Amino acid sequence: MLWLEDVHVRRGGTHALRGIDLEVRRGEIVALIGANGAGKTTTLWAISGLLRCQQGRIAFAPDTQRLDISRMRAERIVAAGISHCPEGRQIFGNLSVSENLMVGAYLRGDRDGIEQDLAAVHGLFPILATRAGLPGNRLSGGEQMMLAIGRALMSRPKLLLLDEPSLGLAPQLVEQIFDILQRIRNEGTAVLLVEQNAAMALDLADRAYVLETGLIKLAGDGKALAQNVEVRRAYLGVGP
Amino acid sequence: MTSAYILEQIANGIILGSMYALIAIGFSLIYGIVRLINFAHGDIVTIGAFAMLASVVVLNAPFALAVIFVLIVGAGVGMLIERIAFRPMRGAPQVTGFIASLAVAIVIENLGIMTLTAQPRNFIVPTWLSTFVPLGPLQVRAIDLTIVVLAILLMATLALFVRFTKVGMAMRATAENYNVARLMGINIDRMIMLAFAIGSALAAAAGLMWGSKYSQISPLMGLIPGLKAFVAAVIGGVGSISGAMLGGYVLGLAEVLFVGLLPPEYSGYRNVFVFATLIVILLVMPNGLLGRSTEERA
Numbered sequence: 001m002l003w004l005e006d007v008h009v010r011r012g013g014t015h016a017l018r019g020i021d022l023e024v025r026r027g028e029i030v031a032l033i034g035a036n037g038a039g040k041t042t043t044l045w046a047i048s049g050l051l052r053c054q055q056g057r058i059a060f061a062p063d064t065q066r067l068d069i070s071r072m073r074a075e076r077i078v079a080a081g082i083s084h085c086p087e088g089r090q091i092f093g094n095l096s097v098s099e100n101l102m103v104g105a106y107l108r109g110d111r112d113g114i115e116q117d118l119a120a121v122h123g124l125f126p127i128l129a130t131r132a133g134l135p136g137n138r139l140s141g142g143e144q145m146m147l148a149i150g151r152a153l154m155s156r157p158k159l160l161l162l163d164e165p166s167l168g169l170a171p172q173l174v175e176q177i178f179d180i181l182q183r184i185r186n187e188g189t190a191v192l193l194v195e196q197n198a199a200m201a202l203d204l205a206d207r208a209y210v211l212e213t214g215l216i217k218l219a220g221d222g223k224a225l226a227q228n229v230e231v232r233r234a235y236l237g238v239g240p
Numbered sequence: 241m242t243s244a245y246i247l248e249q250i251a252n253g254i255i256l257g258s259m260y261a262l263i264a265i266g267f268s269l270i271y272g273i274v275r276l277i278n279f280a281h282g283d284i285v286t287i288g289a290f291a292m293l294a295s296v297v298v299l300n301a302p303f304a305l306a307v308i309f310v311l312i313v314g315a316g317v318g319m320l321i322e323r324i325a326f327r328p329m330r331g332a333p334q335v336t337g338f339i340a341s342l343a344v345a346i347v348i349e350n351l352g353i354m355t356l357t358a359q360p361r362n363f364i365v366p367t368w369l370s371t372f373v374p375l376g377p378l379q380v381r382a383i384d385l386t387i388v389v390l391a392i393l394l395m396a397t398l399a400l401f402v403r404f405t406k407v408g409m410a411m412r413a414t415a416e417n418y419n420v421a422r423l424m425g426i427n428i429d430r431m432i433m434l435a436f437a438i439g440s441a442l443a444a445a446a447g448l449m450w451g452s453k454y455s456q457i458s459p460l461m462g463l464i465p466g467l468k469a470f471v472a473a474v475i476g477g478v479g480s481i482s483g484a485m486l487g488g489y490v491l492g493l494a495e496v497l498f499v500g501l502l503p504p505e506y507s508g509y510r511n512v513f514v515f516a517t518l519i520v521i522l523l524v525m526p527n528g529l530l531g532r533s534t535e536e537r538a
Contacts, residue, residue, distance in 0.1 A: 050419055078425035090420045092413050103413050106406070107425035155425065 001026050001190060002047070002082075002159055007056035007070075009039075009046050016042040018214040019056065024159060029181060029191040031201035031222060033235055034211035040194040041087055043211070044161045047192075048084035049074035062158045079107050083157035087164045087194075089148040093137030097128055100136050100147055104154030113156065121150040124180055142173040149180070159190045166197045178204050198235035202226040210235070244377055249500035250493065251375075255384045255453070257492025258391035262446040263469030264476065264484035265398065266318075266439025272415040272479040273435045274330075276337040280321060280344035281443055282466015286352060286459060288314050288444025289363070289451035296364055303366055307390070307448065314444025315437040322436040327429070352459025360458040363451040387449045394442060395485055402481060411435065415479070443469075468495075471518045477531020486529055491517060 002024040009017040016039045024030045032040050045051040047058055049072055058070040062081035069077050078084075083104075091100050101121060105114045122129040125146040131139060139147060145165060152160055162181070166174040178200060185191055195201035202208055205222035210231060218225060225231050263285060270278050291313040295306040325344045329336050369383040402408040414421040414431040421428055443466075450465060451457045468491060476487025491514060498513035499506070521529065 048423060050422065073427075074422040075425045075427050078423065084423045086420060086423060090417060092416045092420070094416055095409065095412060099409055102406075103409055103424050103426075106410060151424075 001061045002192070003057075003059045004043070004047070005057045005059070007043075007046060007053045007058060009042055009051055009053050011042055011051060016214055017046065017053070020211070020214070020216050022209055022216065022219075024190050024192050026190055027185065027188060028206040029185050029193060029204055031198075031205035031208040032192065032194045032211055033196075033198040033201055033208060034217075035234075036196075037213075038211040039214045040211055041163055044084060044086075044163050044192070044194060047077075047161060048082060049077045050084075060159070075107070078155055081156075081158035082161065083152040083155045083159070084161040085148050085152035085163065085165070088167065089141070089144045091136040091139075091144050091147050091151065093135060095136055096132065097134055097136060097139070097147060098132040100151050101128070101154050104151035105156075107155060114154070117154055117156055121153055124153075124183065125150055142169055145169060145173070145177060149177070153184070153189075157189060159192065160184065161192050161194075163194045164196060165193070166195060166200065174200065198231070199226070202231075202236075246501075247376075248378060249496055251378060251380065251384070252500070253493035253496035254489065255387055255492070256496055257489035258388050259446045259449050259453075259465065259488075260469045260472045260492050261485045261488025262391050262394065262442045262449075263465055264472040264488045265395070265481055266443045267470050267473035268476070268478055268481055268484035269435045269439040271473070272481070273411065274326070274337070274432055275334055276326065276341065277470070277478075278326075278439075279338070279341040279466075279470075280325075280348060281341075281439070282462035282464075282469070283345050283348040283352075284314055284317060284440045284443035285447035285450060285462035285465050286457070287317050287348070287462075288447025289457040289461060290352075290356070290447075291444060292448035292451055293361075293363060293457065296366075303369070307445070310444050310448045311441045314447075315441040317444075318436040318438075318440025319433050321440075322433055326436075327432075349459055349463075356459055358459060360456045360461075363455045363457050365452045365455070369452060383449075383452050387453065390445065390449070394445060398438065398442070398481070407434070468514055471514060475518055475521050475528055477528025480528070480530045480532070483528055483530035490521075490529070 004020055004022040006019045006021060007017055008019055020043065032043060034040050042051065046053050053070055057068060060067050060069045060080060060082060067080055069080065092103065095103065101118060108114055127143055128147060128150055131143065136147060165177050181191055181204065193201055193205065202222045202225055207220065208222045208225045209216050210218040218228065218231065266281050267278065270276055288310050291310045292306055295301045295309045301309060321344055325340050326337060329340055365383065369386065371382050372379045373382055373385055402411060410426045411431050411434065413424065414426055414428050418428055447462065469488065472487035472491040473484045475490055476483030494517045495510060495514050499510050
């Protein structure tokens with residue numbers, strides 16, 4: 001449902017993406033792994049329209065129709081069905097928890113649908129219901145992560161872009177979040193996951209891409225990549 | 241010094257503070273969303289006063305209708321300035337926007353002088369506004385009462401709008417984080433334009449009040465109220481709307497009480513008191529009364 005074809009992005013003075021091809025299919029979790037500065041976050045920013053690609057094409061097919069989103073404004077890309085949960089959680093600290101969730105549904109007018117999705121998010125993260133009136137900056141790191149994912153789900157996306165959900169969280173929480181990603185996928189939302197924690201990401205993902213200095217180095221089945229000698233040495237810290 | 245005299249001074253401080261607060265909100269609202277100190281903001285006060293004069297003299301509109309006209313003119317001019325002068329510079333360093341705002345101020349002031357001459361002209365208000373109304377132990381001019389009531393009405397409307405509507409929530413989200421707001425589907429260009437519209441409408445309202453109260457207007461009349469309202473915004477914590485309101489009243493009261501309670505020979509130092517208040521408050525509270533630290537906001 002998402003295709004990147006020969007995408008180039010220059011960011012500041014650097015050529016951050018040097019022609020990458022990537023695909024996300026309906027109902028799958030795709031992991032994008034790589035070292036710091038490889039261009040993982042840049043890839044997500046290019047997809048969600050926060051950065052423009054200077055060359056190449058990004059196409060998205062929420063249903064049968066295929067849209068060219070490479071030149072679309074960020075807010076129209078959200079409307080098309082892509083939701084981007086940014087790195088570092090980035091919740092609105094001065095807005096209450098429930099306002100954060102409602103702002104996620106900003107483009108929607110269907111009150112009943114919003115109520116339904118709010119209940120669904122509260123089902124995934126019960127803690128958010130008990131914290132509803134609290135300002136976002138009063139939550140713990142783990143709760144903020146849950147809020148960020150919940151907020152991203154409130155637009156009822158067809159594709160969820162998730163940037164480093166494990167960053168700074170306790171291992172137990174990370175596992176909980178990864179479980180929830182699986183539930184999100186099973187309910188029909190595709191996920192493109194950027195992760196430092198390569199082992200967990202490859203374990204979860206249906207397919208994965210390895211990004212190195214702005215180029216796709218390897219691609220393939222998640223479990224198979226986890227067995228790849230190069231990946232094991234560079235990203236999993238095992239092997240010769 | 242009788243208590244009636246002190247009460248009267250306090251009333252005067254509240255009247256002046258109401259106008260400062262209305263102008264200061266615009267500084268804070270615009271800074272909060274685009275991180276721009278808009279030095280053309282004081283000139284919207286002028287435009288509001290002239291729009292009032294035009295609607296009363298030329299169009300012969302009743303007072304209430306004229307107020308609405310002034311609000312609309314202010315909002316329109318604010319949006320126009322944003323579109324022409326500031327939007328093309330989006331993403332440029334802060335200082336660029338600051339200089340652009342000075343340019344806008346100079347253009348508006350000189351256009352005013354060229355077309356209307358620098359000569360102050362009399363501001364015509366309906367006669368009922370000059371009548372006195374008893375208010376407790378005080379006799380207050382109807383215009384003064386109108387200023388305070390109208391200001392509080394406008395500010396309460398704004399506060400409710402920002403707090404409880406979807407668009408108000410989107411504005412708060414945009415003020416906090418541009419990029420993430422865009423990821424929520426918020427059109428930030430529209431939010432910025434809205435901030436300019438609201439801030440400028442309130443400044444224009446302050447202009448009509450200023451003109452009605454002091455009965456004289458000129459193309460440069462907005463300079464001093466603009467500058468002092470900027471001080472009020474900084475006192476309250478620039479970026480915070482409630483801070484701007486509070487800062488406006490603190491400054492208005494401080495200014496009037498300094499002048500009113502100190503011996504008359506100090507009254508020439510009016511503006512010294514204003515800026516001394518600013519310096520003292522910033523020394524004690526560097527982020528203003530209700531401002532957040534920049535670390536938190538980033």
